[in-house]
Amino acid sequence: MAPQAPQALHLGSTDAANALLAHDPLALLLGMQLDQQIPMEKAFTSPSVLAERMGVPAGGRLDAAAIAALPPETLLEHFRTPPALHRFPGSMATRTQQLCQALVDDWGGDAANVWAGVDSGRELVRRIGSLPGFGDQKARIFAALLAKQFGVTPEGWQEATGDYGQPGHRSIADVVDDASRVKVREFKKAKKAEAKQQA
Template sequence: MAPAQTLGRADIALIGCVKTKAGYPMPARDLYLSPLFLRRREYAEQQAYRCYILSAEHALVPPETVLAPYDTALADQTSEYRRAWGQWVLAKLVRAEGSLRGRIVEVHAGDEYSRPIAHLLEQAGATVRRPLAGLTLGEQLAWYDQQPKDLVPTQARPVETQPSVVPSTSQAVVAALLRYGREHQAERADAPPRFTPDPDANTLVLTDPFAFLLAVLFDQGIPAERAWQAPYELRRRLGHLDPAGIVADPKGVRAAVAQQPALHRYVNNMSVWVVAAAGLVVDRYGSDAGLVWSGEPRAADLAARLRTLPGIGQKKAAMAVEILAREVPRGLRTRPQVG
C-alpha cells in the first residue's frame, strides 16, 4: 500500500459502529471494542473538530451518550430501512450542527454505512471525504497507524448561519423510523440492563441507590464491568454498605478497597472518595442516596447534584443521568428496606 496521505482536519468525523461491543451500558465511545473502531475513534478525536458515531440502531450518536448493547446491523436491514436510516442520520446531524454548507465531513465507516448518507450530506452542502474507501481491513489499520498523532483540534471553524434543509419528502420517513426506534426500545423495556455479568452485583446497583453512586465513582480508569461489580464486593468485604458506617470507619474502607484483588487501581483516591461521598449522603440526604434524584429534577439540575459528590465530574454525571432517566421508574428510588 502507498504511504498514507495526510489530510487536513475535518469539521466533522462520522465513525461507523462495529459488531463487537461491551456487554453492559457504556458511553458510545467506549461501547465498541474492535481494533478498527478504536483506531477510527482515536483518529477522529485527534483530527476532526467534532465527531459522532454512526449506529445502525440509533443513527447518529454523540460519543458521550450512554448506550446499552444491541444487535442491529445495517447490513442485515432492508434497502428501505437503510434509506430511511440515512435521512435519520442527516436530520440528527443538522439538528446538532446546524448548517452543513461548506463543512468538511469525513466518514470512517464501511460502505453499508457510508452509501446511505454520502449523497445526502453533499445535497446539504457538505464536502464528503472517505479516505479509506476501497481499502481492505488490514490496509485500513495500516492507514490509521501511519497518521500523525499530534494534531489536536482546539476550536471548531466558524460556519455560515444559513440552515441546512432536510428534504421535506423525507420527513415522514424520518418520523416513521424514529417511531420504529421508540417501539423497538419499548419491546425491551422490561429487560433490566446488564452492568456486570454477576447477577447479584447487577441487582445491587439496580436496587440500592448508594451502591449505584459508588459504581459511578468506581467507573474511572478500570473496565466498567469491574467498576459496577465493586459495590457488591465492597459490601461483602465490609459486611454492609451503610453510609454512616462507612463514614465511621475510613481505615476499614481503605483496607477493603486495597484487599487483593484491589477494587480499583487508585486505592487511596477511591477510598477517600467513597468515605467523602458517604459523608455527603449522610449529611445532606439523611443517609438515603435515592434522594439525590428525588423530586423529578431536570437533567441539568441532577447532573449538578451529582457533581457535588467527590470523584464525579461532568462525564460521570452525564452517564449517571442517562442511566437514571431509564432506571428510576423501575425502582431505583430510595434506600432498600432493612429487614
C-alpha cells in the same frame, strides 16, 4: 425513594453485583464513581464485593453512614484486599468515604434522595455534579443512566445530559445486554482514537 429498578442490569460482571445495583442506589452511585481507569464491569461489581467485605447480608444494602464512620484504614483494607476494588485503592477509598459523608451531611444518608423529587434535568445534573468524585461529564452520564434504565425522567433530562441522553451506544447508560456493552466499548475506543488524531 429508590428509583424504579429495571428488569435486569448488565453493568456488573456477576448476577449478585447486578442485583445489588438494581435495588441499592448507593451501590449504583459508587459503581459510577469507581468507573474510571478500570473496566466498567469491574467498577460496577466492586460495590457488591465491598458489601460482602463489610458483612452486608444477602439482599441488604450498603449504608452511607456506616461507610462514612469507618476508620479510613479499615475502608482502605476493604479496597486493597485482593482482588482490589480499584486500580487505585487508596485514592478511591478516600473518595468513597467523602461521597458517603456528603450523602450523610446533605441527603439524609440516602443516595436516592439526590434524585428524588427533582423537577428538571438541569437540577438533576447539578445535584449529581455536586457530589465528591463527580465532574460534569460523569454527572451527565449518571443522569442519563437514571433516565434510561430507572425511569428518573425530569423535564429536560435529554437536553441536560447532552449526547448521553440521545439514542445510541455512547455510555454505560446504554448498556442493557452483552451486545450493547460491546457497542459502547467500540464507541469509546473510536472517540479516543479521534481525540488522539486531533491532539
